[in-house]
Amino acid sequence: MTTSVSEQDIARANAIKEEANVFFANKKFDEAVEKYTEAIEVNPNVAAFYANRAFAHTKLEAYGAAILDGDKAVEVDPKYAKGYYRRGVGKYALARYKEAAKDFRIVLKFAPNDRDAKLKLDDCDKTVARMAFEKAIASNEVVKKVSDSIDTQSIIVEDTYDGVRIDDGKVTKEFVDDMIERFVGQKKIHRRYAYEIILQARKYFSEQASLVDVEIPKEHKLTICGDVHGQFYDFNNIFKLNGRPSETHAYLFNGDFVDRGSFSLEIILTLFAYKLLYPTGMYLTRGNHETDDMNKVYGFEDEVKAKFSETMFKMFSETFATLPLAHLVQKKIFVVHGGLSSRDDVTLEEIRNIDRITKGQPGQGGLMSELLWADPQFLPGRSPSARGVGQKFGPDVTENFCKMNDIDMVIRSHEVKHQGYQVEHNGRCVTIFSAPNYCDSVGNKGAYINVTPETEKGYKLDYVQFDAVEHPKTQPYANKFRGGF
Template sequence: MATPVSDDVATKANAIKEEANVLFANKKYEEAIGKYTEAIELNPNVAAYYANRAFAHTKLEAYGAAILDGDKAVEVDPKYAKGYYRRGVGKYALARYKEAAKDFRVVVKIAPNDKDAKLKLDHCEKTVTRMAFEKAIASNEVIKKVSDSIDTQSIIVEDSYDGVRIDDGKITKEFVDDMIERFVGQKKIHRRYAYEIILQVRKYFLEQPSLVDVEIADDSKLTICGDVHGQFYDFVNIFKLNGRPSEKHTYLFNGDFVDRGTFSLEIILTLFAYKLLYPTGMYLTRGNHETDDMNKVYGFEDEVKAKFSETMFKIFSETFATLPLAHLVQKKIFVVHGGLSSRDDVTLEEIRNIDRIGKGQPGQGGLMSELLWADPQPQPGRSPSVRGVGQRFGPDVTENFCKMNDLDMIIRSHEVKQEGYHVEHNGRCVTIFSAPNYCDTVGNKGAYINVTPDKQTKLKLDYVQFDAVEHPKTQSYSNRFQGGF
C-alpha cells in the first residue's frame, strides 16, 4: 500500500531526485545514492527512485544493494520494467544467471522492443544451458585437467615470429623485457610461449601453501600493489615510476589482475613471467576476479578467446585455482585481497592449510570466499555486504584478528579508493588500489606501498600515488553488458 504524501512533499522529493541525477552524471555515485535516499525517505512511492539508486549501486559494484532496490522498485510498481532490469543486472553480476533470466524475461514482456534486454536474456539463457550441460558431463565422468593435455614442444614457432624466444623452457630477463615491449605495441607473443608461461607457473603454485611467507632482506624493498584490472599501460607505468621487479626489489600484486580493462591477458602473462624469472621477487594473491564466475561476466574469458583460444582460457582457470589466498610479510603484515572472516577464531595456520586447489572455485560462502570478498566497515562488528557476497567487518574484528595472530596490521585491496589508498581501523587496516581512473570513468588516483625494513620501527611503509596514463582506446570485451554495468 502506498504511503500518502502531499503534493509539496512529492515535488520536493522529485527535485532532490534531479539533484541526484546530476551527481550521477558527474560520476559522484556515493553522493548520488545519498540524494536518492533522501528522495525515497520523502516519497517512497516512486519506483524510479529505487531503480536510479540501484544503478548507482552497480557503478560501485554494490550488487546486493542494487538487487534490494530492484525488489523495492517492482514492489512499488509491478509493471515498471526498469526495476526488473536493474535487479536482473545485479543478479547477473553475481553469476545468478537463472534468476537474472527471469527478470530480463519480464522486461522483454513489458517492453518487447527493448533490444538490450533481449540481448541480456539471450546470453543468460545460453549460459544456463551451457552450465547445465557441463554439470551433466562432470557427473558422468572424471574431468581431466586441460593443463595436462598440452604438449608445448609440439607447437611450431614459425620462422616469421620476430620476438625473443624461450629456449629449453627457461624464462630470461631478455624475454620478459621483449614481451612487455611487444605488449606495449599491441603485439602478441607466440601461443607456444604463452602456454609455457602459464603451465610453468601453475606447476610452481601447485607446490605452494594457501598462505605464503614473504621476507624482506635488509638491502631490499617490497612493493605492494592492489587491483590493476586489465589496465596494462597503468600497470607498466608502476614499473616506470618505481622500478621493475628484481632480486632486490620484490613486488606483491594483491589480486584482481584481470577483467574490466581490455589488456588483462598482457598483465597476467607479464606477472606470471616475472614470477618464473624471480620466484622470490614476485608474489601474487588470488582476487575475486581470478574466478570463473567473474571472468565470464567481466571480459577476461572473452578476451583470451579473442586473442588466443578457449583452451587457453580453461588453462588460465585451472591456474587461477592454484594461486595463494594470502601472504604474510615479515610475520607481521597479513595481505589478502578482500578481508577477514565471519568467524573470530580463524588462525593463520587454518588459512595456510585451506585446500584451495581441491575446491577450485571459491563459491559464495565459507572462509575461502570471505578472504576474496570481504570489506571493512567503520562501525564495530559485522554486517551483510552490499556486494551480495561476503560480509563487512569492523575495527574490533581487525583488532582481534591481529592480536590473536600476533600481527601489526592487514593490507587488502578489492575497493576503489579516490586517493588510491585508505587507512582505517586505527591504522590496522589499509586498502590499496592500483588502477587509476578505474574503468576510464571514476577519476581516482592509483597507489602502491613501498615496504622496507627499519631497525627502529621494524617495517617502514611509504604510500605512493600516481595518475592514469594514456592508453589505446579499445572496445570492452564485456561490452554486451556495458549498459547495465
C-alpha cells in the same frame, strides 16, 4: 502499500532526484546514492527512485544493494520494467543466471523491444545450459585438466615470428623485456610461449601453501600493489615510476589483475613471467576476479578467446585456482585481497592450510570466498555486504584478528579509493588500489606501498600515489553485456 505524501513533498522529492541525476551524470555515484536515498525518504512511492539508486549501486559494484532496490521498485510498481531490469542486472553480475533470466523475461513482457534485456537473457540461457551440460559430464566421468593435455613442444613457432623466444623452457630477462615492449606496441607473443608461461606458473603456485610467508632481506624492498584490472599501461607505469622487479626489489600484486580493462592478458602474462624469472621477486594473491564467474561477465574470458583461444582461457582458470589466498609479510603484515572472515576464531594456520586447489572456484560462501570478497566498515561488528557476496567487518574484528594472530595490521585491496589508498581501523587496516582512473571514468589516483626492513619494528611503509597515463582506446571485451552496468 502507498504512503500518503503531500504535493509539496512530491515536488521536493523530484527536485532532490534531479540533484542525484546530476551527481550520477558526473560519475559521483556515492553522492548520487545519498541523494536518491534522500528523495526516497521524502517520497517512497516512486519506483524510478529505487531503480535509479539501483543503477548507482551497480556502478559502485554494490550488486546486493542493487537487487534490494530492484525488489523495492517492483513492489511499488509491479509493472515497472526497469525495476526488474535493474534487479536482473544485479543477479547477472553475481552469476545468478537462472534468477536473472526470470527478471529479463519479465522485462521483455513489458518492453518487448528492449535489446539489452534480450542479449542478457540469451546469455543467461546459454550459460545455464552450458553449466548443466558440464555438470552432467562431470558426474559421469573424470574431467581431465586442460593443463595436462597441452604439449608445448608440438606447437610450431613460425619463421615469421619476430619476438624473443623461450629456449629450453627457461624464461629470461631478455624475453620478459621484449615481451613487455611487444605488449606496449599491442603485439602478442607466440601462443607456444604463452602456454609455457602459464603451465610453469601453475606448477609453481600449486606447490605453495594458501598463505605464503614473505621476508624482506636487508637492503631489499617489497612493493605491494592493489587491483590493476587490465589497465596494462598504468600497470607498466608502476614499473617506470618505481623500478621493475628484480632480485632485490620484489612486488606483491594483491589480486584482481584481470577483467574490466582491455589488456588483462598482457598483465597476467607479465606477472607470471616475472614470477618465473624471479621466484622471490614476484608474489601474487588471488582476487575475486580471478574466478570463472567474474571472468565471464567482466571480460577476461572474451579477451583470451579473442586474442588466443578458449583452451587458453581454461588454462588460466585452472592456474587461477592455484594462486595463494594471502601473504604474511615480515611475520606482521597480513595481505589478502578482500578481508576478514565472518568468524572470530580464524587463525593464520587455518588460512595456510585451505585446500584451495581442490575446491577450484571459491563460490559465494565460506572462508575462501570471504577472504576474496569482504570489506571493512566504520562501525564495530559485522554486517551484510552491499556487494551481495561476503560481509563487512568493523575495527573490533580487525583488532581481534591481529591480536589473536600476533600481527600488526591487514593490507587489502578490492575497493577503489579516490586517493589510491585508505588507512582505517585505527591504522590496523589499509586498502590499496592501483588502477588509476578506474574504468576510464572514476578519476581516482592509483597507489602502491613500498615496504622496507627496519630494525625496530621490522618494516617501514611508504605510500606512493600516481595518476593514470594515456592508453590505446579500445572497446572493453565485456561491453556487449554491460548495457546495464
